[in-house]
Amino acid sequence: MTEPTRRKSELTAYLSHELRNALACIQQFGNILVDGLAGELSGEQREYIGIMLENASKIRSVLDSALDGVPDPLEKCTNKIERASGLET
Amino acid sequence: MDRTKILVVDDNPTIRKGLSVRLRANGYEVLFAEDAISATAALVTERPDLVILDLGLPCGDGFVVMERLHKNDSLANIPVIVLTGRELADNRDRALQAGAAAFFQKPVEDVNLLFAIRKALDNSRGELRFDE
Numbered sequence: 001m002t003e004p005t006r007r008k009s010e011l012t013a014y015l016s017h018e019l020r021n022a023l024a025c026i027q028q029f030g031n032i033l034v035d036g037l038a039g040e041l042s043g044e045q046r047e048y049i050g051i052m053l054e055n056a057s058k059i060r061s062v063l064d065s066a067l068d069g070v071p072d073p074l075e076k077c078t079n080k081i082e083r084a085s086g087l088e089t
Numbered sequence: 090m091d092r093t094k095i096l097v098v099d100d101n102p103t104i105r106k107g108l109s110v111r112l113r114a115n116g117y118e119v120l121f122a123e124d125a126i127s128a129t130a131a132l133v134t135e136r137p138d139l140v141i142l143d144l145g146l147p148c149g150d151g152f153v154v155m156e157r158l159h160k161n162d163s164l165a166n167i168p169v170i171v172l173t174g175r176e177l178a179d180n181r182d183r184a185l186q187a188g189a190a191a192f193f194q195k196p197v198e199d200v201n202l203l204f205a206i207r208k209a210l211d212n213s214r215g216e217l218r219f220d221e
Contacts, residue, residue, distance in 0.1 A: 013176060017145055020174035021101050024196035028107030031199055037114050060196060068177045068194075 016067045023063070026056045092118040093210060096137035098128040098154065099172070100146055104195075108141065111199055117206075125149030129157050132164050139210055141202075142189075144173040144180060155187045168209035172197055 001009070030053045032038055034046060041049070095117045097108050102123075109119045120135055122128035124147040131137070132154075140158070144151035151171060159165050168190040173180065181192045190209040193202060 016176045017174040020195040021104060024174070025101075025103045025107060027196040028104070028111065028199075032107065032110050035114075037110055056196070 012067055016063070019059075019063055019067075023056055023060055027053065027060075030056065092116060093139070094118045094120060094135065094137045095206070096120045096122060096128070096131055096135065096140045098122045098125075098131075098140060098146065098151070099143040100124060101143075104143075111203075115203060123147070125151075125153050128154045132158055132167065133161075136164075137167060139206060140167060140169045141206075142169050142171050144171060144175050144184070152183065152187055155184075155189065159188050168212070170202070170205055170209060172202070 030049050033041060033049050034053070093116070095112055097105055097112070097119060098121075099105050099108070100123045105121050105123070109121070112119045120131060120137060122131045126148045128140075128142070128146070132140070140154075142151045142154060146154070151173065155169055158167060158169065169188065170191045170193070171180075171184045171189045172193045172195060173184075174195045177194060184192045190212070191205040193205070
């Protein structure tokens with residue numbers, strides 16, 4: 001394994017561990033609140049925590065794609081931008 | 090009748106607390122260990138019915154805990170569910186080959202974890218393979 005590859009692998013492992021643990025905490029306690037395990041919530045409180053959990057889920061999807069080898073949709077975007085730039089020049 | 094005893098092994102205290110609230114709400118007794126050495130000690134002294142095991146731990150890692158568990162005949166049948174922040178590549182296959190009943194990446198959906206716990210407890214040999 002080359003040095004840049006090794007460093008990239010270490011960075012990926014670090015990011016996966018740190019971000020997934022933080023996200024797990026947000027999701028765990030959000031669900032605990034929504035499920036009423038820490039007391040009843042008002043409708044408004046439930047709605048706001050729902051928004052929080054929905055966005056945590058989006059972050060998770062990005063993490064899954066970026067860190068676990070699922071094809072990166074941003075690659076296509078980059079190609080499009082390069083082609084557009086080429087046309088302009 | 091004694092409640093089902095689950096040992097949660099994770100070095101993150103917030104993760105431990107969150108799992109504790111969820112598992113207790115579902116009727117389980119919950120024990121904690123925060124590193125590989127205390128996890129091994131808890132397995133021997135507490136004889137849990139199931140282990141939820143992180144892979145990245147101080148004083149060894151989750152694979153070390155599984156290896157010690159499976160080398161001890163009296164503990165080898167305790168099902169292990171791996172719950173980790175580590176990347177899928179290598180770790181999932183390695184964990185299942187090491188005898189884990191299930192493998193989850195954090196964050197896990199509560200319903201999936203609770204389902205895997207019930208299934209793993211039903212199958213004391215932990216032969217179930219369940220991936221989220």
